[in-house]
Amino acid sequence: MTEPLLSVENLSVNFNRNHVVVDNISFVIYPGETFALVGESGSGKSITALSVLRLLPNNASLTASSISLHGDNLLKNSELDLCKIRGRRISLIFQDPMSSLNPVMTIGEQVAEAIQQHYPLSKSDTQQRVLELLQQVELPEPQERIKSYPHQLSGGQRQRVMIAIALAGKPDLLIADEPTTSLDVTIQAQILVLLKSIQQSTGMALWLISHDLALVSTMADRVAVMQHGKIVETAQSAELFSSAKHPYTQKLLNALPSMQSCLDHCAEDKPPLLQVDNFHCYYPIRKGLFKRIVGYVRAVDGVSFSIQKGKTLALVGESGCGKTTLGKSLLNLIPSTSGSVKIDGVALDGLEGEQLRKQRTNMQIVFQDPFSSMNPRMLVGDIVAEGIVALHPDVNAVERKERVRKLLQQVGLPEAAALRYPHEFSGGQRQRICIARALAVQPKLIVCDEPTSALDVSVQAQIIQLLKDLQKEQGISYLFITHDLAVVAEIADEVAVMYQGKIIEQGSVEQVLFKPQHAYTKKLISAVPVLKYSNDSQLKTGVVL
Amino acid sequence: MTLLWTDALILLLLLSSVSIAFYLHDKEHIQRPLNKIARSKVGMVSLVVLLFFLLVGLLDSIHFNANQEKNNEIISLLDYFATPLREHTEKTYSAPFATTLYSKEMIANVGTIQWDYPRLVYGGKHLVNPEKEQLPDVLLKAGFGFLMGLALFTAWMLLSAGVSYLKQGSAPKFFAMRPVMSTLFIIIVISTVLGYLSLYYHVLGTDKVGEDVFYQAIKSIRTGLVIGTLTTLIMLPMAILFGILAGFFRGWVDDVIQYLYTTLNSIPSVLLIAASVLMVQVYMANHESEFTSVIVRADIRLLFLCMILGVTSWTGLCRLLRAETLKLREMEYVQAAQALGVKQHAILLRHILPNVMHIVLISVVLDFSSLVLAEAVLSYINIGVDPTTYSWGNMINGARLEMAREPIVWWSLSAAFVFMFALVLAANLFADVVQDAFDPRSAGNESVG
Numbered sequence: 001m002t003e004p005l006l007s008v009e010n011l012s013v014n015f016n017r018n019h020v021v022v023d024n025i026s027f028v029i030y031p032g033e034t035f036a037l038v039g040e041s042g043s044g045k046s047i048t049a050l051s052v053l054r055l056l057p058n059n060a061s062l063t064a065s066s067i068s069l070h071g072d073n074l075l076k077n078s079e080l081d082l083c084k085i086r087g088r089r090i091s092l093i094f095q096d097p098m099s100s101l102n103p104v105m106t107i108g109e110q111v112a113e114a115i116q117q118h119y120p121l122s123k124s125d126t127q128q129r130v131l132e133l134l135q136q137v138e139l140p141e142p143q144e145r146i147k148s149y150p151h152q153l154s155g156g157q158r159q160r161v162m163i164a165i166a167l168a169g170k171p172d173l174l175i176a177d178e179p180t181t182s183l184d185v186t187i188q189a190q191i192l193v194l195l196k197s198i199q200q201s202t203g204m205a206l207w208l209i210s211h212d213l214a215l216v217s218t219m220a221d222r223v224a225v226m227q228h229g230k231i232v233e234t235a236q237s238a239e240l241f242s243s244a245k246h247p248y249t250q251k252l253l254n255a256l257p258s259m260q261s262c263l264d265h266c267a268e269d270k271p272p273l274l275q276v277d278n279f280h281c282y283y284p285i286r287k288g289l290f291k292r293i294v295g296y297v298r299a300v301d302g303v304s305f306s307i308q309k310g311k312t313l314a315l316v317g318e319s320g321c322g323k324t325t326l327g328k329s330l331l332n333l334i335p336s337t338s339g340s341v342k343i344d345g346v347a348l349d350g351l352e353g354e355q356l357r358k359q360r361t362n363m364q365i366v367f368q369d370p371f372s373s374m375n376p377r378m379l380v381g382d383i384v385a386e387g388i389v390a391l392h393p394d395v396n397a398v399e400r401k402e403r404v405r406k407l408l409q410q411v412g413l414p415e416a417a418a419l420r421y422p423h424e425f426s427g428g429q430r431q432r433i434c435i436a437r438a439l440a441v442q443p444k445l446i447v448c449d450e451p452t453s454a455l456d457v458s459v460q461a462q463i464i465q466l467l468k469d470l471q472k473e474q475g476i477s478y479l480f481i482t483h484d485l486a487v488v489a490e491i492a493d494e495v496a497v498m499y500q501g502k503i504i505e506q507g508s509v510e511q512v513l514f515k516p517q518h519a520y521t522k523k524l525i526s527a528v529p530v531l532k533y534s535n536d537s538q539l540k541t542g543v544v545l
Numbered sequence: 546m547t548l549l550w551t552d553a554l555i556l557l558l559l560l561s562s563v564s565i566a567f568y569l570h571d572k573e574h575i576q577r578p579l580n581k582i583a584r585s586k587v588g589m590v591s592l593v594v595l596l597f598f599l600l601v602g603l604l605d606s607i608h609f610n611a612n613q614e615k616n617n618e619i620i621s622l623l624d625y626f627a628t629p630l631r632e633h634t635e636k637t638y639s640a641p642f643a644t645t646l647y648s649k650e651m652i653a654n655v656g657t658i659q660w661d662y663p664r665l666v667y668g669g670k671h672l673v674n675p676e677k678e679q680l681p682d683v684l685l686k687a688g689f690g691f692l693m694g695l696a697l698f699t700a701w702m703l704l705s706a707g708v709s710y711l712k713q714g715s716a717p718k719f720f721a722m723r724p725v726m727s728t729l730f731i732i733i734v735i736s737t738v739l740g741y742l743s744l745y746y747h748v749l750g751t752d753k754v755g756e757d758v759f760y761q762a763i764k765s766i767r768t769g770l771v772i773g774t775l776t777t778l779i780m781l782p783m784a785i786l787f788g789i790l791a792g793f794f795r796g797w798v799d800d801v802i803q804y805l806y807t808t809l810n811s812i813p814s815v816l817l818i819a820a821s822v823l824m825v826q827v828y829m830a831n832h833e834s835e836f837t838s839v840i841v842r843a844d845i846r847l848l849f850l851c852m853i854l855g856v857t858s859w860t861g862l863c864r865l866l867r868a869e870t871l872k873l874r875e876m877e878y879v880q881a882a883q884a885l886g887v888k889q890h891a892i893l894l895r896h897i898l899p900n901v902m903h904i905v906l907i908s909v910v911l912d913f914s915s916l917v918l919a920e921a922v923l924s925y926i927n928i929g930v931d932p933t934t935y936s937w938g939n940m941i942n943g944a945r946l947e948m949a950r951e952p953i954v955w956w957s958l959s960a961a962f963v964f965m966f967a968l969v970l971a972a973n974l975f976a977d978v979v980q981d982a983f984d985p986r987s988a989g990n991e992s993v994g
């Protein structure tokens with residue numbers, strides 16, 4: 001076997017001397033391979049990467065018997081020596097390309113800075129090298145882009161610039177920490193293809209850190225699964241995904257939503273609950289001294305659909321397509337421009353003030369970010385009871401308390417939760433509280449705005465199960481807004497695909513996922529990474545690299 | 546008993562804080578942060594120091610008519626306790642613990658005239674030969690004061706131990722007891738030592754007209770507290786109301802409020818303050834019959850100073866709150882509340898207000914110190930508190946002129962500085978602890994069970 005590029009032995013990291021984040025792990029990375037570290041949030045995978053480069057926060061302490069790069073023990077290096085290794089031999093790209101780039105420097109300057117850190121080139125040579133790098137990461141029109149600022153680029157382009165900066169020192173090992181998590185699925189596919197092709201052309205090793213098993217299966221040669229700071233299983237990719245040994249890995253694989261699951265939905269027709277007809281929502285663009293309206297951003301541009309009682313319509317689209325605006329303006333949280341909305345035969349458009357407030361009981365919303373959707377200074381009991389107080393003032397305090405208790409029970413939380421603050425709960429538990437809050441006013445329809453995209457895969461599966469159970473028990477309808485097609489297959493009865501403010505394709509879930517008509521839908525579906533080595537005969541619609 | 550305007554307001558403030566404390570004392574989710582404050586060493590120590598200042602301020606806020614025949618003289622309880630200090634006035638400057646004046650004078654001595662430092666009227670008058678006797682005497686008296694403090698502290702400890710024994714040891718265990726006790730011990734000992742010594746010496750010297758500086762510094766505590774708290778009380782409602790309304794409703798409400806505070810901000814506040822103080826003076830001069838004594842006039846002037854400072858200083862906080870509210874109104878929990886049909890005023894009270902309180906708390910404490918300083922600056926141009934009112938500002942202003950003197954007269958300035966520093970530091974540290982305790986997101990605030 002070849003000599004390992006990076007070998008880490010018995011690495012432990014703890015915070016404030018008592019909170020163990022990484023617990024005695026060992027692994028090796030060979031030259032030229034793709035090694036993936038998989039785990040849910042909080043499992044310590046990012047900290048592992050940072051501790052190799054000794055970039056840990058001040059309150060962390062690190063112990064290891066050795067961390068060696070090409071047989072060179074990094075633990076013995078001084079901070080100054082490490083600076084010569086960071087970026088030159090090991091490079092790092094982060095999840096969020098917006099906050100990793102300096103907003104007041106052009107991207108050309110930022111790439112040049114990284115080059116000059118390691119190679120004393122003349123000014124014109126540096127410029128030449130910057131161009132080469134930007135070409136290498138396939139940034140369109142690199143000549144012009146060199147003078148652009150980060151905000152002038154799209155998310156995918158920014159991530160390409162980050163990769164260019166990481167490649168500037170010609171590293172032997174590139175650490176990619178969730179490189180595509182904040183990107184749309186079609187962009188994600190492009191970035192992954194790019195990383196793979198750069199790796200093949202330069203022969204560097206790639207250390208991929210991700211929570212997404214399907215993505216890892218398409219990219220990695222070897223995979224290590226991390227749980228609570230420990231590596232529970234390390235195996236060749238093919239072996240791991242076809243016959244996982246550790247129960248935790250199996251649990252993760254089972255929790256993965258699959259495109260197949262839509263085949264067992266019932267197709268029985270029910271009367272429509274929500275009818276939306278020719279709905280528009282424009283944002284005015286104001287300019288000049290008197291703030292004259294000079295034009296409109298057509299966030300939602302003539303959308304019509306209907307949702308049947310007790311069923312789920314999934315609204316799919318990439319970021320910026322107007323799906324969240326549509327959800328919020330249906331609830332009148334954002335004023336709509338024109339169009340009609342009817343729920344259970346009652347027209348909602350044009351309602352104002354007290355009349356609108358009364359109709360609020362019909363429709364509720366669950367937001368994406370469980371951290372910002374609850375007032376941090378209110379007790380959970382008060383948060384859940386808020387809607388009852390506002391919309392059912394006739395319910396007295398004793399009964400209200402009883403209802404809150406029942407709601408918490410329904411969403412699977414202990415009674416004692418009512419007297420705690422939201423921050424004491426995990427992301428999944430918070431999302432349960434948000435669902436309880438929405439259920440409190442007994443709505444007929446809940447708009448779920450990406451309720452699972454901030455959650456880990458096993459928690460995501462639980463929340464989806466909870467939503468399905470609630471639908472079965474109470475006959476609630478959902479408008480499920482998401483960008484994740486696998487989740488759509490799990491929960492939806494019907495799917496509407498949104499693109500630039502318009503619905504371009506609409507139909508039953510099987511029809512849209514397996515017989516897509518529109519070119520954009522096809523592109524979207526083909527970009528979804530699916531498990532590569534699966535022993536059951538799954539339809540392989542996804543991208544295989 | 547005579548009730549001055551500021552006395553009444555201070556009592557009102559005290560009553561309302563006691564009733565708020567009583568209302569909150571059995572609310573479980575309020576108990577949690579309070580317990581955290583009780584466990585914090587820094588918090589409890591600074592609270593003890595603050596309470597001591599408050600006690601002095603309160604003693605100084607209970608006024609009564611001391612001597613009916615003698616020219617309608619109104620004094621406070623503190624003046625009553627510190628009567629020897631109040632009446633021990635020398636001719637002019639003398640250094641701390643000095644037995645002579647600070648400058649040489651012609652002394653007429655049986656037949657001869659000498660150019661020498663004259664002996665003080667009160668400071669160290671019991672000493673026959675000051676050069677030899679002074680140091681042992683000071684040490685002896687300090688030792689006696691220390692013993693008195695020790696005795697007082699022990700008596701208090703025995704008393705509290707007895708009470709808690711009778712109550713079957715129900716004293717809360719989480720209390721940061723030892724630092725509180727040591728602070729208390731230090732405060733008691735310092736006050737008894739200084740108190741006992743000041744019967745015989747001027748422990749912090751005397752000022753230009755021979756008044757005891759220690760007495761001035763103690764009397765200034767009330768002025769500092771009044772300016773800090775009353776001004777804040779006047780400014781807070783305006784800042785919070787306008788800031789939140791502007792940020793939440795935007796549109797024309799925002800335009801009007803922004804116009805208001807930009808206009809107010811563009812008028813130099815010194816001008817406004819000068820104008821209003823002069824107005825009050827003219828009013829008092831025209832209605833002499835209503836303001837019979839010096840202290841009543843000084844009090845009205847202090848009150849007006851607080852008001853006008855409040856009116857001119859709300860804009861900064863208002864702007865901060867507007868910006869924060871603009872951010873908060875886009876938060877998803879506010880939208881969720883809208884979707885739940887919660888009324889606008891309830892959203893403001895329940896979702897916006899509690900989430901901007903940390904800004905209010907921090908800026909109030911920072912303002913508190915800057916207001917005490919502003920008072921000093923205003924005294925300098927003669928539009929601050931009445932010259933007869935004791936205040937750190939007036940002390941600094943008086944001492945300012947002597948800074949160039951050689952040897953320097955340092956004690957007025959240092960005394961004002963030390964007292965101001967202790968108060969402002971204690972307030973800052975305490976506010977820090979309170980803010981930390983009431984932020985549910987900070988570490989260690991998890992409920993048990």
